[in-house]
Amino acid sequence: MPRWVRVALTAVPVAFLVVFFVYPVVAIVGRGLAPDWALDLDPVGRVFTDASLRHIVWFTVWQATLSTVLTLAIGLPGAYVLSRYEFRGRKLVRALVTVPFVLPTVVVGSAFVAVLGDGGPLAGLGLDQTLGAILIAHMFFNYAVVVRTVGGLWSHLDPRAEEAARMLGASKARAFREVTLPALRPAIATAAAVVFLFTFTSFGVILVLGGPRISTLETEIYRQTAQLLNLPLAAALTMVQLVAIVVLLWFTGWIEGRQRVALSLRAATETARRPRTYGARLLLTANLGAMALLIGVPIAVLIERSFDTPSGYGLDFYRALGEIHAGSTLFVEPVDAVANSLRFAAAATVIAVVVGGCAAVALASSRRRGLDAVIALPLGVSAVTVGFGFLISLDHPPVDLRSSWWLVPIAQALVAIPFVVRLMTPVLRAIDPRLREAAATLGASPLRVWREVDLPIVARAVLVAAGFAFAISLGEFGATVFLVRPDTPTLPVLVFRLLGQPGPLNFGAAMAASVILMALTALAMLGIERFRAGTMGTF
Amino acid sequence: MLELAGVSVAYDGFTAVDAVDLQVADGEIVCILGPSGSGKSSLLRAIAGLEADTAGTVSWDGDDLTRTPAHQRGFGLMFQDHALFPHRDVQGNVAFGLRMQRLGKDEIAKRTRDALTLVGLDGFEHRRIRELSGGEQQRVALARALAATPRLLMLDEPLGALDRALRERLVTELRSLFVRLGLTTLFVTHDHDEAFALADQLVVMHAGRVEQSGPPTEVWRRPANPFVARFLGWNVTRAFSGTVAAVRPESIRVVDTSSIVGEVTARIFRRDHFRLDVRVDALAAPEDALQVEVPLDAPRLPDLGDRIGLAVDRAALVTFD
16 A cells, blocks of 8 residues: 555544544543643542542442453353353354343443333342442443453364363363463453443443442543533543543553463364253353343343333333423423434444544554554543543634534544444455455556455445444443433433433333334344454454 | 566565576476475565565566566466455456456456366356365466466466375376466476476575576486485485585495495385485484485395495486585
8 A cells, every 4th residue: 555545544533533532631631630721639639539539439440340250250151151062042142142232321221220120020129229230230231242252262262272181181170270261361351351441431321220329430520510510520530530541451451462372273163062961051051041131131121111001011102202292301302312313323423434444444554553552542431531521622612513413423433433443454454465466466456456355355344334333323322411412312312311200101211212222223233244244353 | 588687585684585587488387496485485476576675677578577566567476375356256256357457348258268168167157266175266266367368477386285186187287288378487386296297497496596497307317506406305425425426315225345334224115115214334413314215126125223335326426516
């Protein structure tokens, strides 16, 4: 690729990130350290001296740690059975297990409200608005991360290494501990880091399930901004959050680099066996049962309660979505929220694919890995940071988008771009350079080579990335809730508002809106599966 | 006619090809033979125009092509393990070069069919690449390179991945095909038998340099230096003449009395003969063990540990200056 093309391709994502990420972050730091253009360390100081704020920081770390440990505890056996056992319906189970990961956080929240809250089948446990509810929802959400990350590697590990250890006199447990576990450790470390990051920055789930009593850094930033209008303190909290995430990302990179081991990998089809012993069948059944309970029940109950009207099963709640009137505190008819969501998500998808696509092409053709980290940065940074940053930086010159419709799609695109890059780059990198050379020796000019070899292979990846970006934008809540105007809410924002309203009709309508959102997301993901190729990267 | 003058290829300071001069006449089949890492693939890529860091000149019929990009050189290259386009079917692969030449639709279809017929794959047009066996993929790659009618066809270890029986059959087929089409062909291999069977001219490469070139019979009869001799399986030793000389294992006879005496350290049965490793007393280092072939019908078959005498005809020795 000519140098100038690469420079141009790099310039697009870099410019986008500078304006829509670096600039807002700088604004946050400015607001946090010098609210009135003079250095003032009071807001930052308060985060560490004020007892209730200190408790919030502590609780954020504590719930993320607990969530990570619990998710690993339930996810690792699941990863084992899904990667090593051959059984009927394995592919389907694997796909179903991934569903929660792409569900909008608000849908996850309302699903667990449906199960654990008033009138839910498990209301008797008294978990509603407690740490317990949040932990279970986090396990539901991140189970797929562990299964995909660890199981993905596990299914490709050469079982003969463990067999060799057994032949040399190691017991089954010993062989696992000395051979398999060290090989899996990098994947486990990565999964743990990702789960910790996701739960540390969890917003929608905690806002919906935690109620007024439970706050983390994320929800406190929102409360200080939207309810108390204390922007300097919100900025200080965001800074603490940013520093924590940067340290976390650096630590993750360090661990991954340190633990990288050369492995001998096999095709997954060669490593899976039917469960033959009684113990193996028991393990498989127990895990499938756990998956059904953790993932199947909340989704099923959510759907059930969306039809369970006071006058028996029916479509009343769905009809109510069209009837709740503009005069209420919702400002709009709920059906308009669907249209808003689709329009915002479509625009965000276009932006994310163009910007992320340029980044992926530039990344794949460059040998230096430095750019990878730059593009991946927003992945770790929370949606709330993006939303808050936009709110305080893009409402005045030089970048004034205060009244622009594009503010929301741009924020959603920013959240989706890292996923687009991570999906497309491995596909581009995997194109055998000799295919391009073969085309050149057959008379294709460099531009023609790109059109004939790269483009057809990349086209699929672009479709998959677009589907993902669409699903993410559709369910995006953290940034959108800061930025969306009262008269143009998206579906997730509508669900959140409905859950805050009293009465069974509002609650039922929230369930119905959640189901519609879930169906739209599922539709986008099904579209992806059709185009997904074998060499696809994962997130 | 292809002419190379002082062609060198460097990777990050490492010289893979070092000042190679070479000429390939029209219609000639030239084989570059050498151990892996000798720079032969790099040389092909340099000729194809795929190596950025190339010094020296590559010219065709007197036209300097050194600055000409790969797609305008009119050379074909068949890659090691083929590099077929996975997203196109057989026809899409074979027609690729013809499409680049902007030929008419009918012409492309006809020449694609002809190329597939030539390699014995009639009716394979709409097969997918992944469904083909190794031998079939190899033929598609050949058809793809041939269909574009390159003025020079280059092949990089074309038979490398195939099993032995298939390879032997294809060598014969390839040679008669190249001769029939009058193709100017340059190909690379590390396999002696393949090289001797296919080539009009043989070029032996080592560490980026040309060690010897000439007709195969000439190279086999008279290796130019100790490296070529050793690479072709000759003994290179001081045992028989005081100076360094090369001698083929089958030219050494086992005799009862000789001034050259050694101990048998290994014996292997090889279909029509036994091969012995003999450590000669006068030569101290164990790596100087001589390889000796004893025919099956020899009056005496030495055993492991036997002490035997060795003799050789003066005429069988090749000495180096």
